Every structure is written in structure tokens, then in C-alpha cells.
Amino acid sequence: MPFRRPLSLGRVLTVAVALVTTAGIVDCTTSYSAAGDNGSLANSFAPIAPRGPDLNDILLGSRGTYIDQCLSQRDSTIERWPNRLAQPLRIWIDSSSMVAGARGAFPSAVRDAFADWAATGIPVRFTYVTSPRDADVRVHWTEHLDRKTGSTTWRTDRHGWLTDGDITLAMHMSTGMALNAEEMHAIALHEVGHALGLSHSDDPRDIMAALVRVDQLSPADRATIELLYSLPAGRVQ
Secondary structure (H helix, E strand, O other), X not given: OOOXXXXXXXXXXXXXXXXXXXXXXXXXXXXXXOOOOOOOOOOOOOOOOOOOOOHHHHHHOOOOOOHHHHHHHOOOEEOEOOOEEEEEEEEEEOOOHHHOHHHOOHHHHHHHHHHHHHOOOOOEEEEEOOOHHHOOEEEEEEOOEOOXXXXXXXXXXXXXXXXXXXXXXXXXXXXXOXXXXXXXXXXXXXXXXXXXXXXXXXXXXXXXXXEEOOOOOOHHHXXXXXXXXXXXXXXXX
């Protein structure tokens, strides 16, 4: 799995998820794409953090989490959204004819995934908008991806505060087999976790494991996101 390379101002990360069986097993690999200078991606909600959190302090409170793995995979940087309780993150989920008929439950499965993460108690709420132009995070559909079932791209400012995100979910495996709503929920849980700032866990019991074998958040998933959102964004000292 390649490591991310930082951009001059902010960065863009793409995470691809490949479903390898019909039993909800997701093989997640990571790749990085340079998008040029992202300094224009201002985040009016983000406080300025001149000094990042201290690694020793983080590790003291990290029991039961995989925050150390997140830091390793995110270039020793805490990346998270600013607190968004009063002004929730705006989510757009494509509800076009692509998800009609048997696929009609897909948008609800994705909303359930966002709700599961919100229920952990992090200081982020979600609201849904009807236009992608008004959204902070956009969820798109595609028929299939090459050896993948989804990808998530997120962007940060220079201080590590998340500013923007896109999730693309395939409705078929690369073999052509259609996904159902339960599988879509599991895939969306994993992808939304990335969009909120989490990286991979090495424990197969976690939804954020690179090879996903579960369809719900584990205690470690919950503990890690709670710890992440108790910390300021920024490079760990």
C-alpha cells in the first residue's frame, strides 16, 4: 500500500475499495493523487492550529483504538472536520434514476452509514442537500469500477482540517454481480469513515479494516473516532 505524499497546501487522498466476495468482504487499497495547490480550499469553520497535538499525550489515551495506525497512514497528521454541530456537514447523495427500482434502497443505506457514525457522539452532525454544489461531501454512483466497489477522496487545508469530500460507490462488483443494500451499507460505512478522517485498522473485527468482514462499527471504530474528534487537527509533534 503506497503512502500519501503531501501537497504544497493541503492534500488530496483517494481510497479505493474492492469487494472480493459476495459475503461483504471488502479489500481496500490506497492510492494518492496530486491535485495541485489546494490553498484555495478555505474552511471557514476551522480554527487555526499553529501547533499540532503531542504524540505522547495521544498515546496515553489511545487504549482500545487504532489511532496509531491512522497517524502512520496519514503522515503523522490528525485530519478531521471542525466541530459541526450548530452547522452540520452538508451531504449530497445522488438520487437520480441510477438508483431506481431494486436499487432504491441504496441512498437510505448510505444515510444509515452516516447516522451510524454520528451516533458515536462525535461533534459532527449531517444534513442532506439537493444540489452537489451546496454540499461538503458528495456521494456518487457508478455501475462498476475496475476491481473496486468504491473510492473516497478528501481534501484538507494546510492545518489538517478537512474541507471537502467525494465518495463514489459502484453498484456492481467488477465481476458484474450486483450489490444489495446490506453490502452497500457496509461499503458506505467504511468509506464514510475515511471521509471523516479515519485510516485502516489491522483488526478484521473493525469496519475500517482493509479487508472488511463486518457490517457494523466495532468498539475500536467508535473509540478511535471519538479520540480523533477530541484532538485538534494538525501534525503530531
